[in-house]
Amino acid sequence: MDPESFLLRAATPEDLPAFERIAAASAHGITTLPADPAALLDRLQRSQAAFTSPDDASGEEIHLFVLEDLAQRRIVGTSGIAASAGFADRFYAYRNEMVVHASAALGASNRIHTLQLCHDLTGHTLLTSFYIEPDYEHTLAPQLLSRARLLYIAEHAARFSDRIAAESPGLADDQGRCPFWDAVGRRFFGMDYPEAERLTGARNKAFIAELMPQAPVYVPLLPEAAQWAIGQLHPVAELPFSILLDEGFDTETYVDIFDGGPIVDARLAMLRSVAASRAAVLDPAEAGGGALHLVATTARAGFRALLCPATPQAGRVALPPGAAARLGAHAGDRLRLAPLDAPRTGDAA
Amino acid sequence: MNEDRFFASADGSATLRLRPAVGLQQPRWWYHVGQAVHAAPALGILHRQATLQLGNDLTGAGELAGLHWDREQPPARQREVLAELLQAALAAAREQPAAYGGRLLVELPGVRDAAGRSPFWQGLGRHFYGVDPAEALRQHGPGWREQVAALLPRHRVYTGFLPEAAQAAIGAVDPAAEPWYAVLRDAGAHPADQVDICDGGPVWLLDVR
Numbered sequence: 001m002d003p004e005s006f007l008l009r010a011a012t013p014e015d016l017p018a019f020e021r022i023a024a025a026s027a028h029g030i031t032t033l034p035a036d037p038a039a040l041l042d043r044l045q046r047s048q049a050a051f052t053s054p055d056d057a058s059g060e061e062i063h064l065f066v067l068e069d070l071a072q073r074r075i076v077g078t079s080g081i082a083a084s085a086g087f088a089d090r091f092y093a094y095r096n097e098m099v100v101h102a103s104a105a106l107g108a109s110n111r112i113h114t115l116q117l118c119h120d121l122t123g124h125t126l127l128t129s130f131y132i133e134p135d136y137e138h139t140l141a142p143q144l145l146s147r148a149r150l151l152y153i154a155e156h157a158a159r160f161s162d163r164i165a166a167e168s169p170g171l172a173d174d175q176g177r178c179p180f181w182d183a184v185g186r187r188f189f190g191m192d193y194p195e196a197e198r199l200t201g202a203r204n205k206a207f208i209a210e211l212m213p214q215a216p217v218y219v220p221l222l223p224e225a226a227q228w229a230i231g232q233l234h235p236v237a238e239l240p241f242s243i244l245l246d247e248g249f250d251t252e253t254y255v256d257i258f259d260g261g262p263i264v265d266a267r268l269a270m271l272r273s274v275a276a277s278r279a280a281v282l283d284p285a286e287a288g289g290g291a292l293h294l295v296a297t298t299a300r301a302g303f304r305a306l307l308c309p310a311t312p313q314a315g316r317v318a319l320p321p322g323a324a325a326r327l328g329a330h331a332g333d334r335l336r337l338a339p340l341d342a343p344r345t346g347d348a349a
Numbered sequence: 350m351n352e353d354r355f356f357a358s359a360d361g362s363a364t365l366r367l368r369p370a371v372g373l374q375q376p377r378w379w380y381h382v383g384q385a386v387h388a389a390p391a392l393g394i395l396h397r398q399a400t401l402q403l404g405n406d407l408t409g410a411g412e413l414a415g416l417h418w419d420r421e422q423p424p425a426r427q428r429e430v431l432a433e434l435l436q437a438a439l440a441a442a443r444e445q446p447a448a449y450g451g452r453l454l455v456e457l458p459g460v461r462d463a464a465g466r467s468p469f470w471q472g473l474g475r476h477f478y479g480v481d482p483a484e485a486l487r488q489h490g491p492g493w494r495e496q497v498a499a500l501l502p503r504h505r506v507y508t509g510f511l512p513e514a515a516q517a518a519i520g521a522v523d524p525a526a527e528p529w530y531a532v533l534r535d536a537g538a539h540p541a542d543q544v545d546i547c548d549g550g551p552v553w554l555l556d557v558r
Contacts, residue, residue, distance in 0.1 A: 101501070112502075190396065211387045216504050218476070218510070221506070
């Protein structure tokens with residue numbers, strides 16, 4: 001598939017049918033999209049307001065994006081940003097901590113893995129709602145879908161945290177049975193994970209976490225299946241997770257308090273696409289050639305991004321024929337670009 | 350006066366040691382057995398769960414320790430001998446209640462499985478110190494029990510994380526100690542909500558004010 005046929009744009013309430021289709025297609029717990037059409041529409045309206053409101057950011061904003069295959073004239077993926085995790089409340093996570101218990105008299109020293117309930121990620125900006133149709137998993141569409149969000153955040157940094165996090169679903173079977181939940185959450189809830197989620201509303205963590213133990217969980221006391229599930233990814237999340245990994249997110253520190261799935265986090269400025277991104281003014285002339293770039297508009301309203309060859313130089317860039325039109329951009333507009341194959345942060349020059 | 354005193358029954362079949370204020374030279378450790386309640390009234394959820402908290406709560410109390418008695422005698426005779434010993438030790442302690450912090454603790458042996466292993470240790474301790482208690486005793490002497498606390502969980506342990514056999518062993522007494530247990534109860538001893546860090550056996554307290 002031609003990477004130039006993909007267009008990422010801000011979602012609008014008119015995209016509701018596509019969101020309903022995607023929410024129904026995504027397995028349990030895989031996206032953060034609600035299945036209920038009214039709730040979806042509410043999200044889309046809130047997202048539209050976030051892209052268009054002249055007000056200063058409050059942290060409550062959610063931003064939803066859609067990926068269109070222009071050749072097929074259909075929406076094939078979604079992604080999102082929540083401006084502030086746990087807005088107006090707390091965002092709970094388990095932090096992996098190692099404590100060393102030592103006795104010189106017994107000649108023993110053990111590293112003990114514990115999980116500490118924490119609010120560290122409260123207020124971090126969250127990447128959410130990633131979904132790509134299976135037929136597009138092996139194209140460049142997921143790169144555009146996931147990483148264009150980072151260009152948006154970088155451009156409007158004042159509206160977001162400088163710390164970014166993303167949740168990924170942990171190990172669970174088709175019935176929603178989850179070894180980590182069975183060993184930890186179930187002991188305090190006495191119910192199945194899907195039932196707990198349904199009872200408390202999708203991922204209303206602050207409410208659920210009141211029931212969870214405040215003392216650290218001593219991992220050696222958990223059954224092996226639960227120990228193994230800590231930080232393990234549900235197979236369906238491998239693609240979006242690998243993109244975040246390549247961006248330079250840290251995967252070691254936090255896990256979800258319910259299913260034990262990894263929660264990655266990073267400083268925005270350290271992420272590969274952000275560190276390599278440049279602002280450039282659009283030239284009136286069209287040009288071909290250059291490495292593939294993520295190219296994004298810089299206005300909040302009508303945000304768009306695509307993939308095309310470009311060679312930004314001295315703060316200016318020319319795009320191939322048709323690209324500017326697909327972005328809805330005009331000569332003189334300010335764009336933000338990042339090379340698709342940006343160098344990893346910290347790589348030797 | 351602040352030294353261990355030893356008692357023997359008149360027939361010589363039982364001995365007992367009375368120790369003043371414990372844990373002042375070398376810290377002594379027990380698990381406090383507490384409770385945690387997690388509630389979400391809107392969901393109709395209220396969970397109670399026993400917890401274990403490592404601590405030194407009984408530091409400063411006196412202790413009745415080193416008990417040996419002839420278990421071949423008839424049970425009634427065993428109880429007579431043990432009661433005689435206990436009364437002698439209590440009378441001595443009451444002469445100097447301050448030296449014993451006004452109370453005496455008694456550690457009762459915890460339960461074992463058919464193989465002689467402690468299900469409490471199997472469920473909790475061994476995850477933090479991989480040496481079998483019998484082997485640890487052989488290698489390091491009786492003092493290993495004080496040392497092993499440095500390896501055990503410092504934060505509250507929710508007992509729901511332990512296997513059922515280990516949970517059942519918390520505060521349970523080895524049936525072989527029943528005569529002694531009965532004598533203590535008759536003398537007005539009461540449980541301290543503390544258990545042994547190795548086998549989960551309960552600690553009982555006797556007031557000596």
